[in-house]
Amino acid sequence: MGKHPAADASQQTALGSDELQLIDAWWRACNYLSVGMIYLLDNPLLREPLKVEHVKYRLLGHWGASPALSFVWAHLNRVIKRDDLDVVFMAGPGHGAPGVLGPTYLEGTYSEIYPDKSADAEGMQKFFKQFSFPGHIGSHVTPETPGSIHEGGELGYSLSHAYGAVLDNPDLIVACVVGDGEAETGPLATAWHSNKFINPARDGTVLPILNLNGYKIANPTILSRISSRELEALFVGYGYTPHFVEGSDHAEMHRKMAHTLDTVLGEIRAIHRQARANGNLERPLWPMIVLRTPKGWSGPKQINGHKVEGSWRSHQVPFSDVRNNSANLEVLEEWMRSYRPAELFDAEGRLIPELKALSPQGPRRMSANPHANGGVLRRELKLPDIRAYAVDVLHAGKVLQENTRPLGEFLRDTMRANMNTFRVFGPDETASNRLQSIYEVSKKVWMAEMLPEDEDGGELARDGRVMEMLSEHTLMGWLEGYLLTGRHGFFHTYEAFAHVVDSMFNQHAKWLDISRNHVPWRAWVSAENILLSSTVWRQDHNGFSHQDPGFIDLVTNKSPSVTRVYLPPDANTLLVVADHCLRTTDCINVIVADKQKHLQFTTIDEAVVHCAKGIGVWRRASNDEDAEPDVVMASCGDVATQEALAATAILRERLPELKLRFVNVVDLFRMQPASEHPHGSTEREFDSLFTTNKPVIFNFHGYPWLIHKLAYRFRNHENLHVRGYKEKGNINTPLELAILNQVDRFNLVIDVLDRVPRLQGRSAHLREDMRNAIVSNLNYAHTHGTDRAEIVDWVWPF
């Protein structure tokens, strides 16, 4: 909240009529710009009568949501200036980019960043033309938009982004306009509950402004068509104090909005006083605003006898046939002149000084708020030395350890060293994923009711910093909001249910791709780090519905400049990978590592060297002594590596003359050519590991065809035989599940016997033994419900 003593004094100020008229004029300027963006190629100030050649050939854009966005912006400016507030604007209806772009242009920010879109007639013409124009900016609030961290192309995430942005930003307000279309999505519907995780002493304020403009593309919205009793109850139920601003008369709505904003800011101040001065950390009832305005507000009332303002017909371009229909050309000109541009812009096309004076200055402009270009605020994490958490691996393949537990200790101390800039997010699974050491430093934040029994292991606290809610959508949204405002985070989830946020991953990857490669003024933000645990191979408890390693398939579809995938085989490699990921920027790191006890293979020194390469030969498991092997056994993933090593042990014991090379892959993109991904391998690197003509048995954590998708260009691809998960599963013991999908040691040995030419038709004994082992292990599992305990001893005798 505002730091000036004047702030409180100005509380409840009514809006004078002069001020009202100025705000209305500023809003008219915004609306004028919105229409201009959608329609005009030239004649931006309408200095001459509008002609066909001034109109774009194709009319693209979303008018409907735009006026209300600018309306909110205009009113926020008043209180920002008056109270010196620090406010970020979030446009949930991000399709309505004109309603955001207009204000950024009027505030001067747009011209500062894009000097050719100068604050004059020439710049305005370019500003109009570029909108939704090939080779220029899109029709949403894309990353090119200053002041924005939210695209709004895919709906549903504005509110969780807003809440993520205010965590640990006590003086920040995010004014989040939520569209009533967006409000129907699941992710948005549950994000209202984010208020149960906001500590009013430590975190900032989200001011949700639900804009009920009544319509989606072609339908009314649910929330605009329920009774006012239900509407109010819904937001009371979500834990808010709703305030209603409803109408269409411009002057009246200006008065209502100004008054309501004053009221709401007063409530926020009172909440902050309670928490910050009085130390009352009970969950407050945060205010929110319901702003009911006509869709396409201030636009044409009717076209051809059909209602347009206040109707779904305003959603995109209210009328398109302009170049061939002189009546419509007249309607357009009349519409634009209704905003009285000559009163708003001077002869050079500059906003008149009285209106210019309405904007806040410098970084107080919402279009220039540094939080919305978070990279400029970002500071490197202070990271502890991973060696302090390393598992002591005196004998590789003998120590059992939950792979994620040391990571939890590392994250604990990372949090300790970065208490206001680092958070961990997970859907009710931090302990399940064995990361609970974090709680030693910070518990789970919980602003809902506390019970005495929570004292006994509940790990809840008002000032906790671990975020847990059973909504992957909300968590991911919080994380994105936190990262894009310049902080650091770590998200972990069950592997199968990462698919719940597939689409959020896609959108964040697209945002980063554009920001990193096409928007030079956006400073680097911290990587989004995603740990997938409770993986496909350890679903003894939950079975088939929890078996899906396909999230990483999705990752490989997005821009190589922003995607990274790591599958560390054990606890120490996981530490090295996590340490690396926490230092990276402008990308998404996906780490796949199971939480259960696994054999440990690498010392921390070995892990550092191996992870630096991302792929490499494990010499102790190999016996090819740098000569050409008979076969390459390769692995990627923890369970896959264990089984491949066990198969290698069997082969080396039973067929000591077989020359075998063992390759492990940590960095999945090393399997792609260097031409396709920055982490890719050159042909020479690949051939030197996998040979150019020897069989390669590749044991993979995920769906086997993903490896072919990555590696198909390499020379030895035709000899690459990949094993992985093939949707064969139910309630299974670990070994049984491996056998069903043929990633187990016994099947891998048979694969080698099948593929190495000089073994074909020989080694009948070994083959028979493997078949017997499969049968007897399955029988044991089906009788006892468990695997034979001793099978882990087979793994690494080297």
Added chain:
Amino acid sequence: MGKHPAADASQQTALGSDELQLIDAWWRACNYLSVGMIYLLDNPLLREPLKVEHVKYRLLGHWGASPALSFVWAHLNRVIKRDDLDVVFMAGPGHGAPGVLGPTYLEGTYSEIYPDKSADAEGMQKFFKQFSFPGHIGSHVTPETPGSIHEGGELGYSLSHAYGAVLDNPDLIVACVVGDGEAETGPLATAWHSNKFINPARDGTVLPILNLNGYKIANPTILSRISSRELEALFVGYGYTPHFVEGSDHAEMHRKMAHTLDTVLGEIRAIHRQARANGNLERPLWPMIVLRTPKGWSGPKQINGHKVEGSWRSHQVPFSDVRNNSANLEVLEEWMRSYRPAELFDAEGRLIPELKALSPQGPRRMSANPHANGGVLRRELKLPDIRAYAVDVLHAGKVLQENTRPLGEFLRDTMRANMNTFRVFGPDETASNRLQSIYEVSKKVWMAEMLPEDEDGGELARDGRVMEMLSEHTLMGWLEGYLLTGRHGFFHTYEAFAHVVDSMFNQHAKWLDISRNHVPWRAWVSAENILLSSTVWRQDHNGFSHQDPGFIDLVTNKSPSVTRVYLPPDANTLLVVADHCLRTTDCINVIVADKQKHLQFTTIDEAVVHCAKGIGVWRRASNDEDAEPDVVMASCGDVATQEALAATAILRERLPELKLRFVNVVDLFRMQPASEHPHGSTEREFDSLFTTNKPVIFNFHGYPWLIHKLAYRFRNHENLHVRGYKEKGNINTPLELAILNQVDRFNLVIDVLDRVPRLQGRSAHLREDMRNAIVSNLNYAHTHGTDRAEIVDWVWPF
């Protein structure tokens, strides 16, 4: 609702204390079975003192949610029997399978379907052992569970499944227990609004029962920790009349639950009377129940001084160390004996007759309700002849048509012929996707407020049958509920945002895979038909955020027995494909077809022949006359086909001596080997189309590497050069976007020049012309904002 006249007379019956004691005994039997399933290998009736060898080696399962599920079941049985109700039970907390399996066993259904799990001690022992045991059934309500259409492994979809099930089933009640964990997910949070789409005259009733047991895996739940004022307001806001049943005392809770169920049924009857007798179709306030019970209710109160009943410690197995800890063994025995099994089961292990008599009979048992094995109720769709909707293609490549518009007419008449068994689902995009002809037969159902302006093109009606809400999750859930209860449906969505329901697709595919291949008693249900429109190549309006063709990548990871993907190149092939899909069962059909105007290539007769093959040579575009061509030009997808044909036209004009074969793929899985997918191609088929050694330029709709993932095993794979979407996009004209991703005609010609050995180093003129064409077309787009109109004339001169 009940059909017997007795039904109304019994309204508001209080529960006599004898009846209460019987219901309590039946519930105790359920709880006894739940604990037995989780812990016991033998000694099911505790006829002898419990010993270590009677206990399972691994204890797996979820106790916490189970008792409340059985509690609800027991009470529903009372009113089902009394009023002859038709009720399906839906277990949102589907992890708590013991709480559902117990009732199905007590009702006899389980033993009827699985005779070795007989209703005696021997059967009970097997029933206990199989639970969460390798090779047997899972710990969730898996497809093997009679009476269920909802797995509950992934949380969030119970309520939308329930609402889908009651559509067009006026006499059906779905009692949907929603877990308070699940209630935090986005999909569940918005599914409450489904009541705005239920017509009380035509549709059945969902009775939501929110079970506030207070805890998730390791955290309290949000809804259990807000004030009762907020909780009540929330459900009033969602449009329900909430009824509260709260407590832990067994006798008192039985009384409250019985009374509340009577009240609630009375309200439902009143709603039905209003709608069905009085014709009042205003949206009613449906009742719902908030059932607040301790987690792990009736289980151990404390273990080792820690609270267990009413705590997250009850979530899974309340205490595990039984085989090595005799104190815990005693606790277990004491716990099980607390249910007094000897009073519940006779000496043979059969439920005593007084308790057996509590269950309804035959198909009135919720465990045997035919709606939950919907295939037995399913009737084939009556489908109109697609020829009536065919586009007249006198000259291939000359007619322009929106590909999806004829499909809309076909769906319209399909709906007309199947008014109670077919629905179309789409997120506010039916008209946007050009399927609006459907509205001629049935409008969009809308039970929220209607306004006069809706008359003008709103296409809304109380009795509409088209389902539109801006929540892909809710729509997909409705569709799944509708299909699994034996009906037919068609879902369409924007291609990029199909990813929103990736995880729902995964789960439904897994459900179908198990049902089809492992559960012989489940009758076939209609396919889930998904049309992806507004595709990647036509995002002129929305740009980069709307460009993602990766949903089909996801599809190819799931079991080949249930996955199908079609990319019809034009309107007639789309009709043929849709007609086929609507006839299929137990699978998911994904159809990719754009909504914009495209050139038409096939007559309906050609389309029928081509789609039957799924892949084939287009002879008019080819000039290899069945000899070996110099190059194969292949395409898959509408825009990809247009550009590949245009490239072919250029090549044939400029290089008439070049022998070129044109192959089109409709059925994507034809690109996989027959060994991998039932629609796959044999080696011979593949080689005969693609040759064994000639270059193949494959122009693909989606991400190019998907084709490599499918086809890597084929002989000519190394000569396969695939073009597709590579995440290069923004606001682009169609041709500009094609050029950026190199799927355009000009780049394809250059590809041919690069790949055909005898053209290499020659044809410099043609190459130069192509480069110039690229530059001039990009310049045109950037100047005018549109493509040159005439480029479509280049396409099909053959």
